[in-house]
Amino acid sequence: xxxxxxxxxxxxxxxxxxxxxxxxxxxxxxxxxxxxxSPPPPSAVGAPTPKQLNPxxxxxxxxxxAPLADGQWTLPAGDYANTRFSPxxxxxxxxxxxxxxVSTMADGIPHGWEGQPLVVGDTMYVVTPYPDKLIAIxxxxxxxxxxxxxxxxxxxxxQGVACCDVVNRGAVYADGKIIYNLLDVETVAVDANTxxxxxxxxxxxxxxxxxxxMAPLVVNGKVFVGNSGNELGTRGWITALNxxxxxxxxxxxxxxxxxxxxxxxxxxxxxxxxxxxxxxIKTWPPGQWKIGGGAVWGWISYDPExxxxxxxxxNPGTWDPTQxxxxxxxxxxxxxxxxxxxxxxxxxxxxxxxxWDYDTTIExxxxxxxxxxxxxxxxxxxGRMGFVQVFDRTDGQLLSAEKYxxxxxxxxxxxxxxxxDEDPAYRPHLGATTSNICPSSTGGKDWNPxxxxxxxxxxxxxxxxxxxxxxxxxVSYIAGTPYLGADVTMFPGPxxxxxxxxxxxxxxxxxxxxxxxxxxxxxxxxxxxxxxxxFYGTLDGWFRAVDARTGRILWQFKTSSGIVGEPMTFVxxxxxxxxxxxxxxxxxxxxxxxxxxxxxxPTAALGTVGAVPDIKKYTSPGGVLYVFGL
Amino acid sequence: xxxxFLMVLAGLIPLAMSGCSASDPPPSGAPAPPAAAESAAxxxxxxxxxxxxxxxxxxxxxxxxPVGPIPGPQMAGADPATTIQSPxxxxxxxxxxxxxxxxxxxxxxxxxxxxxxxMGPDLRPDHIFKYGNLPANLFDSISEGRAMxxxxxxxxxxxxxIWKLVTYIQSLGTQQxxxxxxxxxxxxxxxxxxxxx
Numbered sequence: 057x058x059x060x061x062x063x064x065x066x067x068x069x070x071x072x073x074x075x076x077x078x079x080x081x082x083x084x085x086x087x088x089x090x091x092x093x094s095p096p097p098p099s100a101v102g103a104p105t106p107k108q109l110n111p112x113x114x115x116x117x118x119x120x121x122a123p124l125a126d127g128q129w130t131l132p133a134g135d136y137a138n139t140r141f142s143p144x145x146x147x148x149x150x151x152x153x154x155x156x157x158v159s160t161m162a163d164g165i166p167h168g169w170e171g172q173p174l175v176v177g178d179t180m181y182v183v184t185p186y187p188d189k190l191i192a193i194x195x196x197x198x199x200x201x202x203x204x205x206x207x208x209x210x211x212x213x214x215q216g217v218a219c220c221d222v223v224n225r226g227a228v229y230a231d232g233k234i235i236y237n238l239l240d241v242e243t244v245a246v247d248a249n250t251x252x253x254x255x256x257x258x259x260x261x262x263x264x265x266x267x268x269x270m271a272p273l274v275v276n277g278k279v280f281v282g283n284s285g286n287e288l289g290t291r292g293w294i295t296a297l298n299x300x301x302x303x304x305x306x307x308x309x310x311x312x313x314x315x316x317x318x319x320x321x322x323x324x325x326x327x328x329x330x331x332x333x334x335x336x337i338k339t340w341p342p343g344q345w346k347i348g349g350g351a352v353w354g355w356i357s358y359d360p361e362x363x364x365x366x367x368x369x370x371n372p373g374t375w376d377p378t379q380x381x382x383x384x385x386x387x388x389x390x391x392x393x394x395x396x397x398x399x400x401x402x403x404x405x406x407x408x409x410x411x412w413d414y415d416t417t418i419e420x421x422x423x424x425x426x427x428x429x430x431x432x433x434x435x436x437x438x439g440r441m442g443f444v445q446v447f448d449r450t451d452g453q454l455l456s457a458e459k460y461x462x463x464x465x466x467x468x469x470x471x472x473x474x475x476x477d478e479d480p481a482y483r484p485h486l487g488a489t490t491s492n493i494c495p496s497s498t499g500g501k502d503w504n505p506x507x508x509x510x511x512x513x514x515x516x517x518x519x520x521x522x523x524x525x526x527x528x529x530x531v532s533y534i535a536g537t538p539y540l541g542a543d544v545t546m547f548p549g550p551x552x553x554x555x556x557x558x559x560x561x562x563x564x565x566x567x568x569x570x571x572x573x574x575x576x577x578x579x580x581x582x583x584x585x586x587x588x589x590x591f592y593g594t595l596d597g598w599f600r601a602v603d604a605r606t607g608r609i610l611w612q613f614k615t616s617s618g619i620v621g622e623p624m625t626f627v628x629x630x631x632x633x634x635x636x637x638x639x640x641x642x643x644x645x646x647x648x649x650x651x652x653x654x655x656x657x658p659t660a661a662l663g664t665v666g667a668v669p670d671i672k673k674y675t676s677p678g679g680v681l682y683v684f685g686l
Numbered sequence: 687x688x689x690x691f692l693m694v695l696a697g698l699i700p701l702a703m704s705g706c707s708a709s710d711p712p713p714s715g716a717p718a719p720p721a722a723a724e725s726a727a728x729x730x731x732x733x734x735x736x737x738x739x740x741x742x743x744x745x746x747x748x749x750x751x752p753v754g755p756i757p758g759p760q761m762a763g764a765d766p767a768t769t770i771q772s773p774x775x776x777x778x779x780x781x782x783x784x785x786x787x788x789x790x791x792x793x794x795x796x797x798x799x800x801x802x803x804x805m806g807p808d809l810r811p812d813h814i815f816k817y818g819n820l821p822a823n824l825f826d827s828i829s830e831g832r833a834m835x836x837x838x839x840x841x842x843x844x845x846x847x848i849w850k851l852v853t854y855i856q857s858l859g860t861q862q863x864x865x866x867x868x869x870x871x872x873x874x875x876x877x878x879x880x881x882x883x
Contacts, residue, residue, distance in 0.1 A: 107882070107883065109881075109882060109883075212833055212834065212835070213833075213834075213835045214835070215834050215835045216796070216805065216806065216834055216835010216836055216837070217805075217835060218805065219805060220805075287795065288795075459881070460881070461880075461881070462874070462878050462879060462880040462881070464878055464879075492874050492875060492878060494874060494878055521880070521883075523874040523878070525870075525871075529789070531790075531792070532790065532792075534791070534792055536837060537791075537792035537795060537796070537837065538792050538794075538795020538796055538805065539792070539795070540792070540794075540795040543794075543799050544799075545799075545867075545868070545870045546870065547870040547871045547872065547873060547874065548872070548873040548874065549873065549874045549878070549880065550873065550874045550875060550876045550877070550878040550879075550880045551876065551880030551881075551883065552873075552876075553880075553883050556883040558883070567881065567883070570881075570883040572883050647804065651808075651813075651814075652803050652807040652808055652813070653798070653802060653803040653804060653808055654798070654801075654802035654803055654808040654810045654812055654813060655802075656802060656810055656812065656859070656867075657798045657799065657800040657801060657802020657803070657808075657810060657867050658802075658867055658868075658869065658870035659794075659798055659799025659800055659802065659867055660798030660799065660800070660801075660802030660803050660804050660808070661798065661802075661803065661804035662795075662804055663799070665798075665802060665870075666870025667870075669870070
């Protein structure tokens, strides 16, 4: 067994933006390429073949803005910028056909295994769905025996307050601690060596419908945590805790007064639509903001250059928009904040007075690249509302918004006003049934994160094609119960496809190729690597390696359950590169695979069952960690 | 629909103010004691399903007093749980009210628009009920709550309301099921523009 030093490894894989740029400029010749004309490898027989829609983007001077996952994986998305790109290339397009399972670990918890493991030094850390156990696996010994298990025993009643399965999207490493959130609204820090709890902070109560499912992020000694519970009348917030002792440094609410939302003199939104005093109160009926949602349950990004924290918050409650006239700020809003103080720097509300549950909690990818001739600091937001948006992250200016799935709720976004050009025929309201709204509440994609490859300039999107019928109805707030107010039925969208793995050309705002799924939507995350590879999983359990440029499937493996997890990669103590992913179906739309949900009720699981009525034919729950190597 | 909800809330107020003593008359609108429960309840000490009871030593705030004792094996007799029927079985108007209550008390949000599950489990007949699906079991589950997160509605709803919910749940998948779910379309019309994926 090779002695291993995470630090050395870190150096080994550290790539400067300049190196990367050089690699990117070198073009396809720099990478092992497979021939497009050769037959598919035996393992990929029956897998979709790519549809070429547009040429690859021209080579561009793309700069990553934060250190990439360099062999370890210490942050939820691998890096601060949420690229989910690792420069590792021992496993590459030329040899990936020989990828094999080297280790598995079944925990068996029959719920959605969202999120990804961490690797710090010689240890892998796995966070399970509820009961939110933290499992440390020794990578020095083959087959990875368990070093220890930390069992936080969260309040079991939290299971009854979680809107969309009892999921957990993972942990973050900082300062010798593994830090993550518990479903019952707690954040814990665990000693990464011993598994002993260092601190544990209660951040809210399940009694008002609050839970936590997101993966926190750490920047400069502070850990950032957001809540869940928009379907239960929670009030959204992001909270900064001190990594040293778990004490709360600041909290910014998504609704309420400017003071509560940490909106002050630094706040300079780009568009007039987002300017005004105390909009978090004034854009609601009296008092409604207190149960108005805007929970921060998605991914957080950080830009070390501009020193800004970026995140989106969630939908306003209730789903019946008629009960909450007004813009309902700051629901469905992207915020840029100062991580030290929490003070807002800019904000962009995606859809004022949301009527579709188009949460804006989707990841924001930070990248520097030429935009219409000049280098710009970009924020890419592949939104649930069906558009890939590109912003200037320094000031919140919208530079582009193009549809990546069938969309009819809006025709376009105005780059001048930042407003969507809505089609009123597809806006639900009380007293009517609105049919064929695209996309459904689950979006063109949901929380399941994309990956951006700075070598190809492509954003890899796991999209799904689902539409819905929406009938709002009156609902009364009863603390700790769903505060929904709409009957929703979802179903497959137009065009004969249910899911698409899309290589999206950010610079030209168009798809380059897609891999189409006709049986089931896609609902897991993506990993891109320096080996000219992209990895993703399907709801029927296939885990695939795809040529990053051509979309050709080079390898696939059938795992035991549907994949909603995010693949990650690391270098083991033996100096070899590995790929890891969770298999374990569940979460919001895929929860229809669980025995506790009936395929006979299309409105079940918040209306998602109608979209995947036969999912039980293809997959069943049960979590397993897979580790692959050459 | 809203009116029914307000009626339920109005029903809660006298329940709360009464102190819920065993000697209080049943809340307005409560059903006559079910015959099956009466005969099954065996001993004089046994109370009828859903009859309000006296808080112990006054430690329980009146507003939170349970509506129990609730039907179950502890009720003496051979196996009363198997024989207790909803007082509203075969009552079409109660069935409709049960459906409305299911939506308005936010049961639908957890258990699905037509009880197919989601946050809470599927309640339709193809599901295996962890705590049983006999009328008495269902009453217990609603009234007492369950460890996985089901709230104890016995502290908030009078027994007649719980029985109406039980009646609705029993109707699922039968001819009598009110307001059945419309089937989902096979797919959205192709007239909606789709990228050429």
